[in-house]
Amino acid sequence: MKVSVLGLGYVGCVSAACLSNMGHTVIGLDVDPRKLEPLRNGRSPIVEPGLGELVQKGVAEGRLSVTEDYTKAVGETEISLVCVGTPSTESGNPNLDYTRRVCAQVGDELKRKSAFHTMVFRSTIPPGTVETELVPILERESGKREGEGFGALFNPEFLREASAVQDFYHPPKIVIGERTPGSKGGDELVRLCEGIEAPLVRTELRVAEMVKYADNCFHALKVCFGNEIGNLAKAMGVSDSHKVMEIFCLDRQLNLSPYYLKPGFAFGGSCLPKDVRAMVRKAGELGVKSPVIESLMPSNQVQVNRAIQLIRDTGKKKVGVLGMSFKSGTDDLRESPIIQVVGTLIGKGYELCIYDRNISWEELFGSNLGFLKHELPYAQRLKAETVDDLMARSDVLVVANGAEEFRDVPTRMRPDQVLIDLVRITDDPGKARGTYVGISW
Numbered sequence: 001m002k003v004s005v006l007g008l009g010y011v012g013c014v015s016a017a018c019l020s021n022m023g024h025t026v027i028g029l030d031v032d033p034r035k036l037e038p039l040r041n042g043r044s045p046i047v048e049p050g051l052g053e054l055v056q057k058g059v060a061e062g063r064l065s066v067t068e069d070y071t072k073a074v075g076e077t078e079i080s081l082v083c084v085g086t087p088s089t090e091s092g093n094p095n096l097d098y099t100r101r102v103c104a105q106v107g108d109e110l111k112r113k114s115a116f117h118t119m120v121f122r123s124t125i126p127p128g129t130v131e132t133e134l135v136p137i138l139e140r141e142s143g144k145r146e147g148e149g150f151g152a153l154f155n156p157e158f159l160r161e162a163s164a165v166q167d168f169y170h171p172p173k174i175v176i177g178e179r180t181p182g183s184k185g186g187d188e189l190v191r192l193c194e195g196i197e198a199p200l201v202r203t204e205l206r207v208a209e210m211v212k213y214a215d216n217c218f219h220a221l222k223v224c225f226g227n228e229i230g231n232l233a234k235a236m237g238v239s240d241s242h243k244v245m246e247i248f249c250l251d252r253q254l255n256l257s258p259y260y261l262k263p264g265f266a267f268g269g270s271c272l273p274k275d276v277r278a279m280v281r282k283a284g285e286l287g288v289k290s291p292v293i294e295s296l297m298p299s300n301q302v303q304v305n306r307a308i309q310l311i312r313d314t315g316k317k318k319v320g321v322l323g324m325s326f327k328s329g330t331d332d333l334r335e336s337p338i339i340q341v342v343g344t345l346i347g348k349g350y351e352l353c354i355y356d357r358n359i360s361w362e363e364l365f366g367s368n369l370g371f372l373k374h375e376l377p378y379a380q381r382l383k384a385e386t387v388d389d390l391m392a393r394s395d396v397l398v399v400a401n402g403a404e405e406f407r408d409v410p411t412r413m414r415p416d417q418v419l420i421d422l423v424r425i426t427d428d429p430g431k432a433r434g435t436y437v438g439i440s441w
Contacts, residue, residue: 001024001025001078001079001188001191001192002024002025002027002076002077002078002079003016003019003024003025003026003027003077003078003079003080003081003192004026004027004028004029004073004074004076004077004079004080004081005019005026005027005028005029005080005081005083006029006030006073006080006081006082006083006084006102006106007029007030007082007083007084007085007098007102007123008028008029008030008032008035008036008039008045008066008083009035009046009083009084009085009366009367010046010048010159010161010164010270010332011083011122011123011157011159012028012030012081012083012084013028013035013039013044013045013046013048013051013055014048014051014159014164014165014168015081015083015122015157015168016028016058016064017044017051017054017055017058017064017165018054018165018168018169019192020054020057020058020061020063020064021054021057021058022195023063024063024192025063025077026058026063026064026065027065027066027067027072027073027076027077028064028065028066028067029066029067029068029069029070029073030066030068031068032365032366033068034365034366035066035365035366036066036067036068039055039059039064039066040059040065040066041059042055042056042059042060043055043056046330046331047329047330047331047358048161048162048164048165048329048330049162049163049165049329050165050166051164051165054165070105070106070108070109071109074106074109074110074113074117075109075112075113077117078115078116078117078118078188079117079118079119079120079188079189079192080106080117080118080119080120081120081122081155082099082102082103082119082120082121082122082123083122083123083157084098084099084102084123085098085123085270085367086098086099086123086124086125086274087270087274087367088273088274088277088278091281092277092278092280092281093126093277093278093281093282094124094125094126094274094275094278096125096129096133098123099121099123099125099129099134100133100134100137103119103134103137103138103141104137104141106119106138106141106142107137107138107139107140107141107142108141108142110138110141110142110144110149110150111141111142111143111144116149116150116151116184117149117150117151118150118151118153118184118185118188118189119138119150119151119152119153119185120153120154120155120185120189121134121152121153121154121155122154122155122156122157124156124212124213124216124271124274124275125154125209126209126213126278126282127206127207127209127210127213128206128209129209130152130153130154130177130205130209131179131205131206134152135152135179138150138152146179147179147180147183147184147185150185151178151183151184151185151186151188152179152185153176153177153178153183153185153186153189153205154176154177154205154208154209155174155175155176155177155189155208156175156208156209156211156212156215157212158171158172158173158215161269161327161329161330161332162327162328162329162330163329168196169196170196170197170198171196171198172198172199173198173199173200173201174193174196174198174199174200174201175201175203175208175211176189176190176200176201176202176203176208177203177204177205177206177207177208177209178202178203178204178205179205181202182202186202190202212275213275213278213279216271216272216275216276217275217276217279217293217296219267219272220267220272220273220275220276220296220300221292221293221296223264223266223267223272223300224267224295224296224299224300224303226245226262226263226264227263227264227265227266227299227302227303227440228299229241229244229245229248229263230242230244230245230263230264230439230440230441231263231306231440233263233440233441234438234440234441239441240441241263241440241441242262242263242424242427242441245262245263262424263424263439263440263441264422264423264424264439264440265303265307265337265338265400265422265423265439266300266301266303266304266307266337267300267326267337268326268327268334268335268336268337269326269327269332269334269335269336270332270334270335270367273297273300273335274335276293276296276297277297279293280293280294280297300337303337303439304337304340304341306439307337307338307341307398307420307422307439308341308344308345310420310437310439311341311345311350311396311398311420312348314395314396314418314420314435314437316395316396316418317349317350317351317395318350318351318393318394318395318396319345319350319351319352319353319394319395319396319398320352320353320354320355320384320390320391320393320394320396320397320398321338321341321342321352321353321354321355321390321398321400322355322356322387322390322397322398322399322400322401322403322406322409323338323355323356323399323400323401323402323403323406323423324336324338324339324354324355324356324359324379324400324401325356325358325359325401326338326401327401327402328358328401328402328403328404329358329403330358331358331359331360331364331368332368333359333364333368333371333372334367334368334371335371338398338400338401338422339371339372339375339376339379340375341398341400342354342376342379342382343375343376346378352382353382353383353384353389353390353393353394354379354382354383354384354390355383355384355385355386355387355389355390356401356403357403357405358403361379361380361383387405387406387409391409391412391413391414391417394417395416395417395418396417396418396419396420397409397413397417397418397419397420398419398420398422399419399420399421399422399423399425400422400423401423402423402424402425406425407425407426409425410425410426410429410431410432410433410436411431411432411433412433413432413433413434414433414434415433415434416434417433417434417435418434418435418436418437419432419434419435419436419437420437420439421436421437421438421439422439424438424441
């Protein structure tokens with residue numbers, strides 16, 4: 001098929017590269033030249049395992065190209081995937097400005113296009129958004145009716161950063177939300193997904209929109225639940241909270257997935273915080289009491305504060321942080337909880353240095369750069385060049401994500417050093433050469 005991907009962030013880049021690798025002809029569109037330039041040259045603008053090879057292959061074989069021109073992106077394709085960001089506003093609601101602008105631009109192109117065009121929204125948006133906000137924009141600008149001149153669908157993505165390529169080809173489910181059962185646009189999207197083996201569900205638009213929030217709120221809940229069990233276990237003298245949760249997760253009938261159910265550090269990234277805030281905001285607007293969901297962000301903050309306190313309890317002032325992104329295998333700094341820890345400690349007079357091999361400080365851009373500039377504008381001055389450099393300069397070592405190169409740090413530390421492990425970097429703390437402190441074990 002001929003596909004356009006509108007918005008080349010994490011979801012858009014992965015979708016474009018993977019679809020081109022499946023044999024589709026893909027045109028990626030973005031307004032940011034810093035994303036388009038590397039893609040034109042066959043390079044991925046983001047760090048994601050396996051993505052660079054797919055981009056290079058797609059460009060070399062002529063199946064993947066990029067543009068800033070909506071006329072080309074819409075006019076030369078039959079289906080468009082909308083993958084622009086929906087970041088949080090100050091109120092906690094998702095910012096839909098980018099999505100609305102895309103619809104206005106696409107609608108203007110559709111009025112000059114005779115062929116039916118399928119619009120597939122993948123950006124996370126509150127239930128009702130496609131039907132009450134986006135379809136009216138498309139209809140107004142195009143002069144056509146949904147279901148006749150174009151189709152409008154919602155197709156949530158289930159991609160985890162650092163394993164997004166694998167997740168694209170092996171998703172837990174394929175969900176297609178459509179206004180009319182068995183719609184032409186829905187059939188087109190089914191055809192696009194041929195070759196991806198997963199349970200396929202065609203459902204109402206609002207159901208599909210809500211599925212993504214249900215997933216992300218539950219993932220956030222699992223992180224906080226595992227952390228609180230770990231904290232309680234440690235306070236009651238249980239030596240190994242991971243063993244507690246390992247046994248808990250043997251129950252696959254009632255306890256579902258073990259993926260997030262591990263004591264550790266706070267959650268972060270571009271999805272969980274903003275989607276939890278959106279649901280809390282919506283519950284408040286509707287007067288619906290949702291104490292569990294409302295407790296997720298405060299509970300997450302407890303874990304950030306706990307990490308800060310563990311560092312302060314050492315009585316040492318020179319602190320080295322291993323890992324800056326919200327998890328290993330990605331360069332995404334958005335709402336990374338360790339950034340808050342670093343900022344707080346600097347404000348209290350600590351000497352900090354940071355190492356993360358995936359963060360190229362000079363090449364950050366977009367919302368990634370914006371978040372860092374807002375939260376930690378002096379971050380580049382704290383950079384350590386290597387793990388060894390950081391260890392030599394620090395009395396306290398803080399492991400903040402699970403990068404493979406950090407696994408031998410406990411056995412390489414000095415006897416006078418303290419290691420604060422936020423991610424369970426080792427299953428054998430007894431081998432640490434210095435003092436080992438797990439956040440919840």
